[in-house]
Amino acid sequence: MSDEQQSVEPAQTSDMVEAPVETAPESDPRTHRFECRSCGYVYDPEEGVKKVGIEAGTAFEDLDPLSFRCPVCRSKVAAFRDIGPRTKASGFEENLNFGLGVNRMTPGQKNVLIFGGLALAFAFFLSLYSLR
Ligand SMILES: [Zn+2]
Numbered sequence: 001m002s003d004e005q006q007s008v009e010p011a012q013t014s015d016m017v018e019a020p021v022e023t024a025p026e027s028d029p030r031t032h033r034f035e036c037r038s039c040g041y042v043y044d045p046e047e048g049v050k051k052v053g054i055e056a057g058t059a060f061e062d063l064d065p066l067s068f069r070c071p072v073c074r075s076k077v078a079a080f081r082d083i084g085p086r087t088k089a090s091g092f093e094e095n096l097n098f099g100l101g102v103n104r105m106t107p108g109q110k111n112v113l114i115f116g117g118l119a120l121a122f123a124f125f126l127s128l129y130s131l132r
Contacts, residue, residue, distance in 0.1 A: 027085060030059035034080040039073040044086060 034043045043063075048054040049071050054063065065077045 029082070030061065031085045032060065032082050033084065033086055034060045035083045036070045036073065036075050037079050037081055038075040039070065041070050041072040042083065043080065046086060 031045055033045065035041070036043070043049065043060055045059045046056060048056040048058050052071055060080070063077060068077055069075065070079065
């Protein structure tokens, strides 16, 4: 169903959520989604898991770690990892990827342009001199 999480970048939301200063209300861990590392299934607390009787609004940490299994591959809760809140995560990840992509591409392209241009100009001058 939710194949949108196939290429999730390794999120840096490990255990450093202790900073009280930058903790926005949106980053309440109870709203975080959790991704099954085995099959890529994403548990969304806003949706719950209807087919196993988990109501919408149930935080992942409220799930019974003994009885909850991934509805797709039956992995235990230990197989899940925090991928952050829903609204923030998607836009944030996209922006992050986009920014990284641009930042990685641009200097390389600039170098190619600059050095390519210099080499061309140099070759052009040389050819001019050799003509004379
Ligand atoms: Zn799974």
